[in-house]
Amino acid sequence: MTPFSRVAVTGGAGYVGSALVPALVEAGYDVTVLDCFFYGDHVFDGLRGHPCLHPVRLDIRDERALTAALQGMEAVVHLACISNDPSFELDPRLGKSINYDAFAGVLRAVRANSVKRFIYASSSSVYGVKDQPDVREEDACEPLTDYSRYKWLCEQQLRDEGLGSCEWVILRPATVCGWAPRLRLDLTVNLLTIHALVNRVITVFGGTQLRPNLHIHDMVAAYRAMLEAPGDLVHGQTWNVGYQNRSVMELAELVRRQLGDPAARIEVRPTDDVRSYHINADRIRQAVGFAPRWTIEEAVQGLCEAYRDGKIPNPLTDPRYHNLNMMQQLLQQEELFVG
Numbered sequence: 001m002t003p004f005s006r007v008a009v010t011g012g013a014g015y016v017g018s019a020l021v022p023a024l025v026e027a028g029y030d031v032t033v034l035d036c037f038f039y040g041d042h043v044f045d046g047l048r049g050h051p052c053l054h055p056v057r058l059d060i061r062d063e064r065a066l067t068a069a070l071q072g073m074e075a076v077v078h079l080a081c082i083s084n085d086p087s088f089e090l091d092p093r094l095g096k097s098i099n100y101d102a103f104a105g106v107l108r109a110v111r112a113n114s115v116k117r118f119i120y121a122s123s124s125s126v127y128g129v130k131d132q133p134d135v136r137e138e139d140a141c142e143p144l145t146d147y148s149r150y151k152w153l154c155e156q157q158l159r160d161e162g163l164g165s166c167e168w169v170i171l172r173p174a175t176v177c178g179w180a181p182r183l184r185l186d187l188t189v190n191l192l193t194i195h196a197l198v199n200r201v202i203t204v205f206g207g208t209q210l211r212p213n214l215h216i217h218d219m220v221a222a223y224r225a226m227l228e229a230p231g232d233l234v235h236g237q238t239w240n241v242g243y244q245n246r247s248v249m250e251l252a253e254l255v256r257r258q259l260g261d262p263a264a265r266i267e268v269r270p271t272d273d274v275r276s277y278h279i280n281a282d283r284i285r286q287a288v289g290f291a292p293r294w295t296i297e298e299a300v301q302g303l304c305e306a307y308r309d310g311k312i313p314n315p316l317t318d319p320r321y322h323n324l325n326m327m328q329q330l331l332q333q334e335e336l337f338v339g
C-alpha cells in the first residue's frame with residue numbers, strides 16, 4: 001500500500017517521467033503531470049483517458065499556476081529541468097530561470113499546499129571530476145558546468161530552508177539508459193547504441209572518462225522507493241543512485257558485443273569534455289534497501305528491440321530525441337519565454 005495516493009510529477013512528460021508516470025499509474029497512484037511538453041504530449045497516448053492520469057500544461061516558472069495545480073497533492077517529484085549541459089548553455093538565462101530561479105517558487109508552492117513529501121531530482125554530475133574510485137554523498141561537490149552548479153545550489157537551498165512539515169529527499173542519479181516512451185538519444189549508452197544500429201560506427205569522444213549508469217527501470221524503481229519508504233528513513237537525505245560505473249570505451253565495446261555486430265567500428269575522437277566520476281550508491285541500499293537490478297546490457301537490448309520494432313523512427317534526425325536540437329527549434333519559434 002502506498003502512503004501517498006495523489007502525486008504530482010513536474011517534468012513528467014520527459015524521458016524519466018515518461019517511464020515513471022505510467023508505472024505510478026499502474027501501481028495505483030493518482031498522478032498529475034505538470035509539464036510544458038517541450039518534447040510533445042504523445043508520450044501518454046497509451047494511457048489517454050485513464051482516470052488516474054491528469055496531464056496539465058504548465059510552466060513551473062508560473063508560481064501562481066503551479067501553486068493552484070499542487071492543490072490536494074500529497075507528494076511531488078520535481079523533474080522539470082533543462083536537463084543537459086549543451087541545452088542549458090544554448091540559452092543560459094533561460095536555463096537558469098527554469099533550473100534555479102524557479103526553484104524557490106516550487107518550494108513555496110509545495111509549502112503552501114501542505115504536500116507531505118518532496119523528491120528532488122539532482123544529478124551525480126554535481127561532484128565534477130574526481131580521481132577517487134568511489135564518490136560518496138559526503139564528498140565535496142565541485143560542479144563543472146552551470147547545469148550541475150544549479151542542481152547543487154537547489155540542493156543547498158532545500159537543505160537550508162527545509163519545507164516545514166513536508167519530508168524531502170534528494171536523489172543524485174547516474175546517467176540513465178534504456179528505452180522509454182519519450183526517448184533521449186543524447187545520453188551516453190543510448191547514443192552509442194543508436195549510432196551502432198544506424199551507422200554501424202560507434203564514435204567515442206575521449207574514452208577513458210568514467211560514467212556511472214542506471215537503467216531507466218531502476219530510475220523508476222528509485223523514485224517509487226522514495227515515495228514508499230517510511231519518512232524517518234528518507235527525510236532530509238541525499239542519495240547517489242547508480243549501478244555500473246564504466247569508461248566510455250568500455251560502454252562502446254559493450255554495445256558492440258550486445259549488438260552481435262563485430263563489423264561495427266569504434267572510432268575514437270578527441271574531446272574536451274573531461275567529466276569523469278565513479279559514484280558509490282551503497283548508502284541508499286543500506287538505508288532503504290534500494291538496489292538496482294537492471295544491467296547496461298539489458299538497456300542496450302531494450303533499445304535494439306525498440307529500434308527493430310519501429311518504435312524509434314528517424315532516430316538521428318528527429319529533434320525530439322535530442323534535447324539540444326529540440327531546444328534550438330523551440331527557441332527559433334520563440335516558444336520559451338523567460339519568466
Ligand SMILES: NC(=O)c1ccc[n+]([C@@H]2O[C@H](COP(=O)([O-])OP(=O)(O)OC[C@H]3O[C@@H](n4cnc5c(N)ncnc54)[C@H](O)[C@@H]3O)[C@@H](O)[C@H]2O)c1
Nearest residue numbers: 011013014015016035036037038059060080081083175176
Ligand atoms: N536522464 C538522466 O540521465 C538524468 C540523470 C541525472 C539527473 N537527471 C534529472 O532528472 C530529471 C529528468 O530528466 P530527463 O532526462 O527526464 O529530462 P527531460 O529533458 O527528458 O525532461 C524534462 C521535462 O521537463 C519539462 N520542462 C522543462 N522546463 C519546464 C518548465 N519550465 N515547466 C514545466 N516543464 C518543464 C520538459 O518539457 C520535459 O518534459 C531532470 O531534472 C534531470 O536533470 C536526469
